[in-house]
Amino acid sequence: MLDFLQFEFMRNAILAGVLVSIACGIIGSLIVVNRIVFISGGIAHAAYGGIGLAFFLGFSPYLGAAFFALAVSMVMGIVSSNRKHRADTIVSVLWAVGMALGIVFVDMTPGYNVDLMSFLFGSILTVPGTDILFMVPLDLFILITVSAFYKEFTAISYDEEFAFVVGIPVKLFYFVLMGMTAIAVVMTIRVVGLILVIALVSIPPYIAEKYTRSLGEMMLVSCFLGVLFTLVGLWLSYRYDLTSGATIILVSGAAFFISHGLGMIRKAGS
């Protein structure tokens, strides 16, 4: 079963899976408790605009995605804090327009046929070592920021108004969260693709929330679940020659339904 570890691409894939799961576990927990899963989906899809632009201008597609995702996350931050009642509509518009822009940019790129699928469904098996070197500092940045301001992030997520009243700069922290979401989303696109980001960001925290008593515990359990789902999905993908992004998500989805079912049985029993 462990024979697949002999390949370098597999070792890289596992490392990438672990690093992405850490970012997703921490940021995903904040996304779930702040009820902005939809925004993370919007950022992921709009990021395709950056991927297309990068191909058109000839630089790294993930750099393009990161640049676009950060810009879009700030716009969504403004929209969701100032125009709450129509935020979902505007997020949807950015979601669609970003993707459309990406497709048009790729169309206009001469003589280059982009493998669209690898961005839509991820390509964890082709992650080069240099990408992993990029992921380490991004994980560290997220880890350090969230630990340093853990109590502020908790307060803002639980009760934004109270946090404001005691003098916490709620908006500033919200935008920092948006920026970190963009970073986590772009990392996750590498692993499961932009269509499936929303699942890897939300499923582990959703399961973890039920069994934990603090946001910190929730983040920790989410990270472990993320690693577990990624590794099992990766193995299934290798063993049965299936698309890795999809198997990772199906493993997560199976866990989601099992956890949900167990919760219902527990409720009925008590």
Place this chain on the structure above:
Amino acid sequence: MNPPAIEMKDVSFAYEGKTVLEDVTFRLGQGDFLGIIGPNGSGKTTLLKLMIGLLKPDKGTVKVLGETPRDAKRRIGYVPQNVGINISFPISVFDIALMGRLSRSRIGRWFSRKDRSQVEELLKDVGMWKYAQTPIGKLSGGQRQRVFIARALATSPEILFLDEPTANVDPEFETDLFEFLKDLNKTVTIVIITHDIGVLSSHVKSIACVNRNLIFHEGGKVTPEMIKMAYPCPVDLIAHGMPHRVLSIHEER
């Protein structure tokens, strides 16, 4: 001379073009115990949010303890109306109460031992210490309310604001709460929005009736009969024992 706890001058506020409050002017002295009454949708919560700086007036000025609401933040405590928010959030009673020890000047620093012991005392005061490690979602409405009061008091406020703390809680809690607040009022100015005129009568020192405009009744003993007449607010109101009709004022616009 102490500055007034609250001073509002010609304050108006509109939500998306719809006027909620208009030309509100009043002064509340320090050490007062103000009950805010008024029908649903009359702008009570808006008035409170203007005082604590959650909303900014379209017109007029708000001063809290002689400062702008923004600068007075570290001197006030706030118990929000909806304590039923986020009940699936993974957080313990103790960690919620600890939020009261947050402040702008201590961002990025961990809670100290002093913060923790202070919060422990407050949770004991409100009778919730034995639930300190319980997830907030497992508590009843009244219990959650107690936790939120402890959290507000953890800021060591000079003024405590409470937005309908007795909505959806057991009657027993109501009586307890007002006894608790009466005691607290010896050192802290209290502003409370409530529907419970019965309990209000024996505890508050002043009453403000809100319905787009504001009518302020300062000092003096407020008898149960007076409040009974004051409610429903838009029809009849009283001032210092003399019933009078205020319908015309309320329906001016």
